[in-house]
Amino acid sequence: MTSLSTLSDLSERMHRLIRAINDRNINAKPGKMAPKIYTMKEAEPLIGRKYHTIRAAEKEGRLQPRETLADGRRTGYTLADINRAREVFGTRLRRGAGDDPIRIAVSNFKGGSAKTTTTVHAAQYLAEHGLRVLLVDCDPQASSTAAFGYVPDDDVNVSNTLLPLLDGEQSSLAYAIRETYWDSLDLIPSNLMLYNAEYGLAVEANKNPTALLRLLLGLQSIEQNYDVILLDPPPALGMISLSVMQAANALVVPTPPALYDIFSTRAFFSMLVEVVETLQRHFGEVDYKFVRLLVTRLDMNSETQQQLVELLPEVMGNTLMRHSVTKTAALDRAGMYGRSLYEVLPDSVPRKTWKRAVNHFNKANEELLLLIRQSWPSHAEVLREEGLL
Incomplete structure (x- = not known):
């Protein structure tokens, strides 16, 4: 028989293991808490201006000039530099002055749907593209909190959840709001309590x-400081x-394209x-600005999953996000180092493998960003001119 003392000992051992993994990741890879650095080539499309225009603004004193290193290379840009x-x-x-902040629940009642992975990568992508983002960890398992470098039960007091x-x-x-090491991305953390x-x-x-209604009212009290809130x-x-x-005004439902997951997601929608x-x-x-099903954890080598993904658009129509x-x-591999794909260091993951994975997240998040912008009346004219509305 397994006694309470055995279970307690096992719980404590797991806690020490998590702390050891977290310490190893941060110590072995200093920079987990440091800003990501962008090259000029990466910064240009994010800023929306060409190299010579950015350099001219630096020479004119409108932007802080980059330092030149001993080898003649210029230092890169942080996201804060890009936002400036x-x-x-x-x-x-x-969002415009008359636009509502978008409060997106990334929700599925079944574990293993990549709910937190979707939320964290979406938050970082939207912040990288200039939006003011708040990620609210509403889950006592606190995986989103851990993704930003915290051991929830050690580093987060329940009074700050x-x-x-x-x-x-x-x-x-x-x-409860904490700044993160991503510029313009804040976090409300969680822990088991x-x-x-x-x-x-x-x-x-x-x-x-x-x-x-408390969560809705609590969010409404601070949402004017943000463009998007991810729950x-x-x-x-x-x-x-x-x-x-009740608090959300948009909904994204992640689901793997496996039969039992689809059954579970169908039950989720019924409930x-x-x-x-x-x-x-x-x-x-209750009026959601958009509701979308997002296929996650797609196994490209699975014929069964490929067939299911081909069937989904016929049945789900435009409620299914186009990109999986x-x-x-x-x-x-990135998760082993306590990082998202947007944070992982170049020597941690084979570059081709990383680029392929990031491309899938980028396409899904670009689609999410468009849904957000289509919800804002102030963006309608520009989107119509671009043929996106």
């Missing part, structure tokens, strides 16, 4: 359904997930219909 250049040239992507808001002790989320909100909300919501909820139907569904009906009875219309994200060794 965007401000100078008026090329930074933003969503728990005080969901318990009714706080009315604004300003207390956030699970206590499930019990508290379950008891309170029976008498006071408006408790489920990473638990992979289960509970009170936190209900709060997320979601019931959830939204319940929310609407209590709080009025493949299962790749590069993502696993």
